[in-house]
Amino acid sequence: MxxxxxxxxxxxxxxxxxxxxxxxxxxxxxxxxxxxxxxxxxxxxxxxxxxxxxxxxxxxxxxxxxxxxxxxxxxxxxxxxxxxxxxxxxxxxxxxxxxxxxxxxxxxxxxxxxxxxxxxxxxxxxxxxVGQALSFEDITLDPETYRVTRGGKPVKLGPTEFRLLSTLIEKPGRVWSREHLLDRVWGREIYVDSRTVDVHVGRLRKSLGIHGDADLIRTVRGTGYALG
CATH class of the missing domain: 3.40.50.2300 (Response regulator)
Structure with missing residues (x-):
């Protein structure tokens, strides 16, 4: 097998x-x-x-x-x-x-x-x-326990922010368009305005920076977002 x-x-x-x-x-x-x-x-x-x-x-x-x-x-x-x-x-x-x-x-x-x-x-x-926890720099995400830590400290995320981070952390450096993120995070069948992506990315940024850490999410003008 x-x-x-x-x-x-x-x-x-x-x-x-x-x-x-x-x-x-x-x-x-x-x-x-x-x-x-x-x-x-x-x-x-x-x-x-x-x-x-x-x-x-x-x-x-x-x-x-x-x-x-x-x-x-x-x-x-x-x-x-x-x-x-x-x-x-x-x-x-x-x-x-x-x-x-x-x-x-x-x-x-x-x-x-x-x-x-x-x-x-x-x-x-x-x-x-099955691949274990995903990590990038000092951020670790465990898909099974739904836990995220940054620099060893727990980060509280809502389900959508968690799915957003799961997607970004799978391929650090890759630029994800809003449409791609809508597909991966919300699913193609559900109608969601692309500005919703911006709102949730904003929330994810805020949560990841709660201990005063640097912002690792990069906004690519006219395209979308990338981690790192």
């Missing part, structure tokens, strides 16, 4: 599947894909994934049924399943978790947050395979 964890995405909407596959590959995962419930089990046996991202509503066999099958089989029971669903009602969430899903994400979701959840889940099941 490759040292990179394999994630199987079962999602019938091609565009969503592609965005997710792209971001997971960029995050260092090997990705297998299936567009229907019937295809899912075949691909599962071929790819032997370490984790499954499973859409609830699928043509043919439903996501719930696939989850049941996986959790019933001795050799697949321990593979974590993250369920995706446009249904956000509590009863649906409970049903999803009752069939054995390990986590449940409502659509529309933030791709960056979903990738962070995949990583956190794999940390528990395949700790050695």
């Amino acid at each position: 490759s040292h990179q964890p394999t994630v199987l995405i079962v999602e019938d909407e091609a565009s969503q599947r592609e965005i997710l596959a792209y971001n997971l590959e960029a995050g260092g995962f090997t990705v297998a894909q299936a567009a229907s419930g019937d295809e899912a089990m075949t691909v599962f046996d071929e790819a032997q994934p370490d984790l499954v991202v499973l859409d609830w509503m699928l043509p043919g066999i439903s996501g719930i049924e696939i989850c049941r099958q996986l959790k019933r089989r001795g050799d697949t029971r321990s593979v974590p399943v993250i369920m995706l669903s446009a249904r956000s009602e509590e009863t649906d969430r409970v049903r999803g978790l009752e069939t054995g899903a390990d986590d449940y994400v409502s659509k529309p979701y933030s791709v960056a947050e979903l990738v962070a959840r995949v990583r956190a889940m794999l940390r528990r099941t395949r700790p050695a395979a």
Whole structure:
């Protein structure tokens, strides 16, 4: 098996599947894909994934049924399943978790947050395979515990600022356009004004500079932002 964890995405909407596959590959995962419930089990046996991202509503066999099958089989029971669903009602969430899903994400979701959840889940099941905490200069970010420190001191960040920093710290020096950041942090399905990015970058700057440290976020005029 490759040292990179394999994630199987079962999602019938091609565009969503592609965005997710792209971001997971960029995050260092090997990705297998299936567009229907019937295809899912075949691909599962071929790819032997370490984790499954499973859409609830699928043509043919439903996501719930696939989850049941996986959790019933001795050799697949321990593979974590993250369920995706446009249904956000509590009863649906409970049903999803009752069939054995390990986590449940409502659509529309933030791709960056979903990738962070995949990583956190794999940390528990395949700790050695998933990159540990990210750091740049004196800033350290741990995606699993959602902790950020600067010079050893804790930095309190809201979920959006955390996702923003996660994106910037993945590739220090890279200039991210506002559009790119909107995609990564808020997700493509959610409409957010690009000025929102500026507001959150401002908040992130303030939090990172709370102990009087130098500002490491660079504004690139007319383009966007970079770390360092």
